[in-house]
Amino acid sequence: MRVSRLMLVTLRDDPAEAEIPSHKLLLRAGYIRRVASGIYAYLPLLFRVLQKISAIVREELNATGALETLLPQLQPAELWERSGRWSGYTAGEGIMFHLSDRQGRELGLGPTHEEVITALAADLLRSYRQLPVNLYQIQTKFRDEIRPRFGLMRGREFIMKDGYSFHANEASLKECYGEMDRAYRRIFSRCGLKTVAVEADSGAIGGSASQEFMVTAEAGEDLILSSGDGRYAANQERAVSLAAEAVPLAAVPCKELETPGQSSIEALAAAHGFDPTQIVKVLLLLARCADGSLPPVLVSLRGDQRLNDVKLANAVSARLAPAQGALLSIEPLTPELVRTERLALDLAAIPFGYLGPDLSDAVFASTEATAGMGNAALSSKPQPRLITKLLRLTDPTAAQLDAFVCGGNSPDLHRVGASWAGLGLKPEVVDLRAAQPGDRCLHDPNQSLVASRGIEVGHIFQLGRKYSEALGARFTNESGTEEALWMGCYGIGVSRLAQAAVEQNHDSNGICWPVAIAPFEVIVVIANLQEPSQRQLGEELYTSLLDAGLDALLDDRDERAGVKFKDADLLGIPWRVVVGRGAKDGQVELVQRQGSLKRELATADLLAELPGLIEAGRSGLLA
Numbered sequence: 001m002r003v004s005r006l007m008l009v010t011l012r013d014d015p016a017e018a019e020i021p022s023h024k025l026l027l028r029a030g031y032i033r034r035v036a037s038g039i040y041a042y043l044p045l046l047f048r049v050l051q052k053i054s055a056i057v058r059e060e061l062n063a064t065g066a067l068e069t070l071l072p073q074l075q076p077a078e079l080w081e082r083s084g085r086w087s088g089y090t091a092g093e094g095i096m097f098h099l100s101d102r103q104g105r106e107l108g109l110g111p112t113h114e115e116v117i118t119a120l121a122a123d124l125l126r127s128y129r130q131l132p133v134n135l136y137q138i139q140t141k142f143r144d145e146i147r148p149r150f151g152l153m154r155g156r157e158f159i160m161k162d163g164y165s166f167h168a169n170e171a172s173l174k175e176c177y178g179e180m181d182r183a184y185r186r187i188f189s190r191c192g193l194k195t196v197a198v199e200a201d202s203g204a205i206g207g208s209a210s211q212e213f214m215v216t217a218e219a220g221e222d223l224i225l226s227s228g229d230g231r232y233a234a235n236q237e238r239a240v241s242l243a244a245e246a247v248p249l250a251a252v253p254c255k256e257l258e259t260p261g262q263s264s265i266e267a268l269a270a271a272h273g274f275d276p277t278q279i280v281k282v283l284l285l286l287a288r289c290a291d292g293s294l295p296p297v298l299v300s301l302r303g304d305q306r307l308n309d310v311k312l313a314n315a316v317s318a319r320l321a322p323a324q325g326a327l328l329s330i331e332p333l334t335p336e337l338v339r340t341e342r343l344a345l346d347l348a349a350i351p352f353g354y355l356g357p358d359l360s361d362a363v364f365a366s367t368e369a370t371a372g373m374g375n376a377a378l379s380s381k382p383q384p385r386l387i388t389k390l391l392r393l394t395d396p397t398a399a400q401l402d403a404f405v406c407g408g409n410s411p412d413l414h415r416v417g418a419s420w421a422g423l424g425l426k427p428e429v430v431d432l433r434a435a436q437p438g439d440r441c442l443h444d445p446n447q448s449l450v451a452s453r454g455i456e457v458g459h460i461f462q463l464g465r466k467y468s469e470a471l472g473a474r475f476t477n478e479s480g481t482e483e484a485l486w487m488g489c490y491g492i493g494v495s496r497l498a499q500a501a502v503e504q505n506h507d508s509n510g511i512c513w514p515v516a517i518a519p520f521e522v523i524v525v526i527a528n529l530q531e532p533s534q535r536q537l538g539e540e541l542y543t544s545l546l547d548a549g550l551d552a553l554l555d556d557r558d559e560r561a562g563v564k565f566k567d568a569d570l571l572g573i574p575w576r577v578v579v580g581r582g583a584k585d586g587q588v589e590l591v592q593r594q595g596s597l598k599r600e601l602a603t604a605d606l607l608a609e610l611p612g613l614i615e616a617g618r619s620g621l622l623a
């Protein structure tokens, strides 16, 4: 390929729309252009990168016996209704783009493909003799992300490799999961990425074990907590740790304490010399369910702890009645929310800032059991309905306190020396606290958690039988009885990975692609196009490099040499061959983009050496 034919438009300045280095560089170097929020054109240079990544993915997955397939992106709502995910993915903060066709039938644009593939499995897989099978595809996915940002990192249309496996038993699923884990490590390493595998939350997808692969980078949206000994690493959404020891509260009979204006843990602790670990913090939240029901949730945590929203959402989801459908969102129940949503709640009855774990359900029951009219009455959406019984959840850090300070359920009042039994409560204990950097590790209390940031490029799950049960994907086992298939699913963000590679491999002059996924492996720069000897040698070399099987690019533009060198650096091509003044004597200069190699050599030597250097980079698994 010739640069003159590449529609190459490079930008000198950082585009205003980009915040992080990789996004700026991909725009500046002419790899992508924004079409709309979270929607990008992958220009020819980036397309080559995507194809190289895809080729590595294919090689490694095919080697495990996985089969490539291609599934429809338009998916009928009916399949998602059967799995129970339609409402969660389309209502509230749901991320599925959806539409109705000319017959009024509802369809969604695939954000993921569990439903489609499981329906196929139900149709095609009948006997244990056909198992296991592992299918994958590389395809555009659509997600109406709440916050599309950072270019390809979080797009609304992006390329994913998604794979799904079906098994006769859990042992076979676990074996495949292990094999995918190893294949993923090879894929990322071959792409030249430094990744860490972390324990992950299974989220809306469901299932049990899951692991994410993170490209370590400052700009990563995910917080990773890991132990110095390398034995534990988890996404903060999921991470567990030992909380600091609580400072015991002197055993005093429970008594009330006037605490005017001390509605925060800090103010309360400061005014009375309490340690935050002696206080039970009580949070009131409102969940929204697909059927319109609004269960209020009361969370008790130790005063020094923070709530983990993901753990809370999982705990609440697990406690909903089937008729309530999916959990759409949870947010703090504040006076503002009561007003804006016109919830039929008596604000005066809720002592915000002074709530105790024993806040009475009567606060809700005393009101009409319906929420206000809101806007919902005008639409076909389910009518909001306030549930009149609190879902009370208590983190172990709070549940373990023998005596504590807590709100007095009355303005400007707390209680000192309260106990769970004394309040007449038997707490429902569930891990809700966010693990923090510095916390001691469960596996070894001498180790503590250290924070780093990561970009999630892959995620593997043991799904179990959730989807096969919901969609009736059953098979006959060896003893002749029918049972639901065991399932795993495995994703790689192909377009996100391309950008993550830039985030991890760049310098002040531009991108430094790892050879294996670079759009071109070598660029031949003719320093002065007006000089016939340079032009001729450049053309010859370019052809010889192509003949030697290298992905070569020829900068044949009639531009100043400096401009071309700058562009070559910005584009990040791993090797540059400069055909300049030495051309008359058959001498060229070889420069490595990342590294210090820079030397003059004869064309014959270049042709002898460069293919080997590039070949080493192509297959170069990272140490």
Ligand code: ATP
Pocket (backbone or CB within 6 Å): 112, 143, 145, 152, 153, 154, 155, 156, 158, 159, 160, 456, 457, 458, 459, 491, 492, 493, 494, 495, 496, 497
């Ligand atoms: P995230 O937590 O970043 O939103 P996810 O957990 O929802 O991602 P998965 O459903 O596990 O994503 O999808 C598989 C892979 O697809 C992810 O590991 C990620 O690399 C990629 N991916 C997910 N969402 C996007 C997006 N909006 N843009 C680009 N890549 C994405």
Ligand code: MG
Pocket (backbone or CB within 6 Å): 212, 456, 458, 459
């Ligand atoms: Mg994920």
